[in-house]
Amino acid sequence: MRQQNDWKWRDTAIVSLRSPSSLMKLCQSQQFNKDALSVIFRTAREMEDIRPATPESRQLEGRIMSTLFYEPSTRTRLSFESAMARLGGTVLSTESAGEFSSAAKGETLQDTIRTVEGYADVIVLRHFQAGSSMTAASVASIPIINAGDGPGQHPTQALLDVYTIQREIGRLDNLRIGLVGDLANGRTVRSLAYLLSMYEGIKFYFVAPDVVRMQEDIKEFLTGRNVEWEEVDDLAQVAGDVDVLYQTRIQKERFQDRPQDYEAARGKYIIDKETMKILRKDAVIMHPLPRVDEIKPEVDSDPRAAYFRQTKNGLYIRMALLKLALT
Amino acid sequence: MRQQNDWKWRDTAIVSLRSPSSLMKLCQSQQFNKDALSVIFRTAREMEDIRPATPESRQLEGRIMSTLFYEPSTRTRLSFESAMARLGGTVLSTESAGEFSSAAKGETLQDTIRTVEGYADVIVLRHFQAGSSMTAASVASIPIINAGDGPGQHPTQALLDVYTIQREIGRLDNLRIGLVGDLANGRTVRSLAYLLSMYEGIKFYFVAPDVVRMQEDIKEFLTGRNVEWEEVDDLAQVAGDVDVLYQTRIQKERFQDRPQDYEAARGKYIIDKETMKILRKDAVIMHPLPRVDEIKPEVDSDPRAAYFRQTKNGLYIRMALLKLALT
Amino acid sequence: MRQQNDWKWRDTAIVSLRSPSSLMKLCQSQQFNKDALSVIFRTAREMEDIRPATPESRQLEGRIMSTLFYEPSTRTRLSFESAMARLGGTVLSTESAGEFSSAAKGETLQDTIRTVEGYADVIVLRHFQAGSSMTAASVASIPIINAGDGPGQHPTQALLDVYTIQREIGRLDNLRIGLVGDLANGRTVRSLAYLLSMYEGIKFYFVAPDVVRMQEDIKEFLTGRNVEWEEVDDLAQVAGDVDVLYQTRIQKERFQDRPQDYEAARGKYIIDKETMKILRKDAVIMHPLPRVDEIKPEVDSDPRAAYFRQTKNGLYIRMALLKLALT
Numbered sequence: 001m002r003q004q005n006d007w008k009w010r011d012t013a014i015v016s017l018r019s020p021s022s023l024m025k026l027c028q029s030q031q032f033n034k035d036a037l038s039v040i041f042r043t044a045r046e047m048e049d050i051r052p053a054t055p056e057s058r059q060l061e062g063r064i065m066s067t068l069f070y071e072p073s074t075r076t077r078l079s080f081e082s083a084m085a086r087l088g089g090t091v092l093s094t095e096s097a098g099e100f101s102s103a104a105k106g107e108t109l110q111d112t113i114r115t116v117e118g119y120a121d122v123i124v125l126r127h128f129q130a131g132s133s134m135t136a137a138s139v140a141s142i143p144i145i146n147a148g149d150g151p152g153q154h155p156t157q158a159l160l161d162v163y164t165i166q167r168e169i170g171r172l173d174n175l176r177i178g179l180v181g182d183l184a185n186g187r188t189v190r191s192l193a194y195l196l197s198m199y200e201g202i203k204f205y206f207v208a209p210d211v212v213r214m215q216e217d218i219k220e221f222l223t224g225r226n227v228e229w230e231e232v233d234d235l236a237q238v239a240g241d242v243d244v245l246y247q248t249r250i251q252k253e254r255f256q257d258r259p260q261d262y263e264a265a266r267g268k269y270i271i272d273k274e275t276m277k278i279l280r281k282d283a284v285i286m287h288p289l290p291r292v293d294e295i296k297p298e299v300d301s302d303p304r305a306a307y308f309r310q311t312k313n314g315l316y317i318r319m320a321l322l323k324l325a326l327t
Numbered sequence: 328m329r330q331q332n333d334w335k336w337r338d339t340a341i342v343s344l345r346s347p348s349s350l351m352k353l354c355q356s357q358q359f360n361k362d363a364l365s366v367i368f369r370t371a372r373e374m375e376d377i378r379p380a381t382p383e384s385r386q387l388e389g390r391i392m393s394t395l396f397y398e399p400s401t402r403t404r405l406s407f408e409s410a411m412a413r414l415g416g417t418v419l420s421t422e423s424a425g426e427f428s429s430a431a432k433g434e435t436l437q438d439t440i441r442t443v444e445g446y447a448d449v450i451v452l453r454h455f456q457a458g459s460s461m462t463a464a465s466v467a468s469i470p471i472i473n474a475g476d477g478p479g480q481h482p483t484q485a486l487l488d489v490y491t492i493q494r495e496i497g498r499l500d501n502l503r504i505g506l507v508g509d510l511a512n513g514r515t516v517r518s519l520a521y522l523l524s525m526y527e528g529i530k531f532y533f534v535a536p537d538v539v540r541m542q543e544d545i546k547e548f549l550t551g552r553n554v555e556w557e558e559v560d561d562l563a564q565v566a567g568d569v570d571v572l573y574q575t576r577i578q579k580e581r582f583q584d585r586p587q588d589y590e591a592a593r594g595k596y597i598i599d600k601e602t603m604k605i606l607r608k609d610a611v612i613m614h615p616l617p618r619v620d621e622i623k624p625e626v627d628s629d630p631r632a633a634y635f636r637q638t639k640n641g642l643y644i645r646m647a648l649l650k651l652a653l654t
Numbered sequence: 655m656r657q658q659n660d661w662k663w664r665d666t667a668i669v670s671l672r673s674p675s676s677l678m679k680l681c682q683s684q685q686f687n688k689d690a691l692s693v694i695f696r697t698a699r700e701m702e703d704i705r706p707a708t709p710e711s712r713q714l715e716g717r718i719m720s721t722l723f724y725e726p727s728t729r730t731r732l733s734f735e736s737a738m739a740r741l742g743g744t745v746l747s748t749e750s751a752g753e754f755s756s757a758a759k760g761e762t763l764q765d766t767i768r769t770v771e772g773y774a775d776v777i778v779l780r781h782f783q784a785g786s787s788m789t790a791a792s793v794a795s796i797p798i799i800n801a802g803d804g805p806g807q808h809p810t811q812a813l814l815d816v817y818t819i820q821r822e823i824g825r826l827d828n829l830r831i832g833l834v835g836d837l838a839n840g841r842t843v844r845s846l847a848y849l850l851s852m853y854e855g856i857k858f859y860f861v862a863p864d865v866v867r868m869q870e871d872i873k874e875f876l877t878g879r880n881v882e883w884e885e886v887d888d889l890a891q892v893a894g895d896v897d898v899l900y901q902t903r904i905q906k907e908r909f910q911d912r913p914q915d916y917e918a919a920r921g922k923y924i925i926d927k928e929t930m931k932i933l934r935k936d937a938v939i940m941h942p943l944p945r946v947d948e949i950k951p952e953v954d955s956d957p958r959a960a961y962f963r964q965t966k967n968g969l970y971i972r973m974a975l976l977k978l979a980l981t
Contacts, residue, residue, distance in 0.1 A: 052390055093747065105946065
């Protein structure tokens with residue numbers, strides 16, 4: 001048990017702050033190196049086998065997780081809460097912390113964290129402000145897990161994406177990955193590009209409408225690390241070549257004053273039955289969900305549609321993180 | 328245990344869809360026949376005897392229920408959550424799923440269900456749209472329990488009403504029942520009329536203000552099944568004759584553009600001390616709650632006021648359904 | 655165990671209503687005498703030593719607490735919910751009961767309580783109306799704990815304040831206490847004055863901006879009980895003399911039509927590094943939290959800054975109350 005957690009103690013790239021009380025700060029995808037991912041994924045795989053009412057299902061008995069959400073995210077919250085429940089832990093749930101009395105009365109996030117850490121053993125923080133999980137972690141004496149900080153990071157999503165690729169394809173080296181849709185605003189695809197860049201023989205295809213193309217910083221980052229990438233207009237061409245076709249939603253909320261740009265972008269790259277005919281037999285479709293219509297429901301029953309398995313993998317990843325943080 | 332659940336597997340009138348994973352879809356009152364009611368009520372009766380910290384109180388240990396509520400209904404939610412807790416299970420609670428990110432971003436109910444079923448073992452769904460529980464059940468691989476779908480159905484309320492009659496009166500045959508108040512809009516009284524029509528020797532009295540009289544479809548349905556019914560203007564006359572006087576609230580929210588109709592309707596049939604003088608000694612007053620002033624508080628201390636026992640019976644019915652769905 | 659709870663049964667000053675079912679109504683600070691405080695504090699001290707996954711941490715297994723909050727108070731709610739979790743109990747959480755269907759449809763608080771008591775073993779009530787916990791307690795057949803009723807009482811806050819003084823200073827007699835800030839509106843400081851008046855050799859200093867000075871009723875009450883008090887303008891003078899400096903927030907929400915009064919009041923008495931230089935070595939700073947800027951963050955790392963320990967003590971007090979109410 002102790003050995004398995006050793007990465008928390010040794011690798012400064014992963015956890016920059018420590019304390020005698022098994023401190024963990026999970027704020028950014030960049031914290032993880034390959035060794036850390038390997039430990040997390042091995043633990044997640046063990047989590048898949050835990051059955052109700054067994055000793056393994058009670059290993060966090062008496063431990064308390066606070067889901068402190070300053071903006072609602074039902075999916076992420078339920079995933080964390082289910083993870084804690086499946087390990088026998090207890091949840092204190094707060095879904096719209098921002099509206100609440102303390103914040104409304106002018107309390108700082110730091111003070112809120114120092115109060116809530118008295119009631120819980122780990123805080124899962126969702127906040128609308130980038131960097132807020134770092135702020136929280138800087139004062140907390142218990143583990144903080146970033147469950148999304150606005151335009152910033154959503155590291156557990158990034159982990160479940162990579163875990164899904166490993167589970168579906170069987171490897172993380174020598175992969176061809178098509179990233180499709182809103183590549184400019186999607187923190188998901190940016191994190192994925194970052195994490196996969198640590199592996200060998202990765203090639204990215206970027207398939208995006210003009211208004212939401214992949215940003216320059218990621219392209220430069222990949223080039224700097226000798227990772228192949230290519231921008232392609234034709235989804236069909238990419239679909240026939242890749243191991244993973246990762247579709248994303250065009251985020252309407254980013255186009256508030258440009259409805260015509262939104263309409264142009266959203267309809268451009270749709271995955272449907274025709275796409276599935278081109279897709280290789282051993283490839284998979286992924287999507288961070290929620291989707292609107294960028295993947296047609298007719299695709300759902302295809303065994304290569306991996307997106308509901310992907311969301312389920314979020315449960316195992318979060319179970320693994322809670323176990324690593326609390327034991 | 329297996330035997331007790333057999334009705335789920337044999338009777339197509341009750342459960343129309345099956346799967347090897349003990350699938351149950353509880354969407355409509357019409358799903359239940361007398362045998363099904365008998366199993367549920369026998370199980371509910373057992374639930375009344377479960378004490379805290381006993382093996383029986385842990386029979387759903389490790390099982391997870393998601394209360395997915397698209398509109399708030401504190402009473403129904405707490406009843407289900409208490410039921411799950413009393414069997415040792417865990418709850419993932421969502422009280423205003425409709426406001427939340429996924430639905431707001433355009434996700435379909437089907438996609439939400441396919442996500443949440445990865446986190447839970449049973450979903451209790453409250454939705455503002457009639458038929459939504461059927462939609463949910465059509466894609467789910469875990470049991471779905473309808474906790475009210477807008478103007479549609481609220482089958483667990485119907486079950487607890489019938490269970491209360493059996494517990495209070497001691498039988499379900501040969502009953503005289505007065506339904507009072509808003510009979511046009513109340514899904515409660517419609518479901519009750521449907522379910523009791525399966526028993527022998529039932530007679531209904533309908534006592535309603537003109538603007539909210541019982542609808543023709545139910546009258547025709549009862550006539551078609553040779554169930555006696557009669558519309559009566561005088562509450563006192565009915566009160567002296569019935570076994571059960573079932574009062575309902577005039578629903579202000581249905582009269583938005585007709586406030587004068589609401590005022591006329593709401594004051595017409597009030598149950599007070601005078602009514603109780605007429606009511607038979609072995610009869611009971613029921614009400615689905617919440618009430619406004621259609622039953623005066625002075626009635627509450629009368630032992631024939633069964634409405635708070637009725638709401639408590641909801642707990643036992645929901646415990647029974649969760650047990651039947653998950654074991 | 656029985657012996658420890660005897661105060662509930664014997665002292666009419668503490669619990670004015672009883673029933674064979676171990677009834678407890680915790681509505682007002684005035685209910686407590688010194689013996690009751692002594693039992694509660696002794697129990698709270700035991701609570702500090704409970705570790706997860708031990709038999710002591712399961713003593714409320716199978717018991718259900720409903721947090722029925724008609725206005726949000728994340729801090730208080732989480733504190734109660736954490737307390738229940740640490741004793742192995744289960745929570746039914748409701749954060750904005752006032753918006754919900756039943757209340758919106760015109761249901762009285764009494765009816766809501768009589769419904770919820772069917773689902774839970776204890777109700778923790780937060781309400782916007784003074785006296786509502788008394789109303790609730792008058793109909794309930796299970797314990798009711800007042801978690802704040804608007805401008806009225808917040809007795810568990812009062813208890814944790816006194817407990818903190820005992821834990822930090824080591825005694826409750828012969829204390830010099832400076833109450834600082836909004837003394838007119840703060841129910842916290844009023845309750846504290848009341849409870850400490852029961853002990854020997856207490857002296858209060860009131861340090862408040864003119865617009866929010868301590869009200870006459872409390873001054874008269876203290877004088878009537880021969881408790882020394884003094885109004886002082888100079889915070890520094892008081893800081894050098896007291897055992898406890900109890901700072902409070904100037905409540906902006908009380909100055910809605912007088913923003914200039916608010917600005918004048920809020921900046922007048924700030925605790926900062928300079929104050930800490932004057933404060934005695936064995937004295938402490940307390941604050942009910944949340945704070946805005948009436949204590950500068952530079953003070954937080956001083957060991958005499960007791961306010962985060964104080965909020966943590968709320969957990970132990972609430973554990974003690976739940977244990978006393980339910981066993």
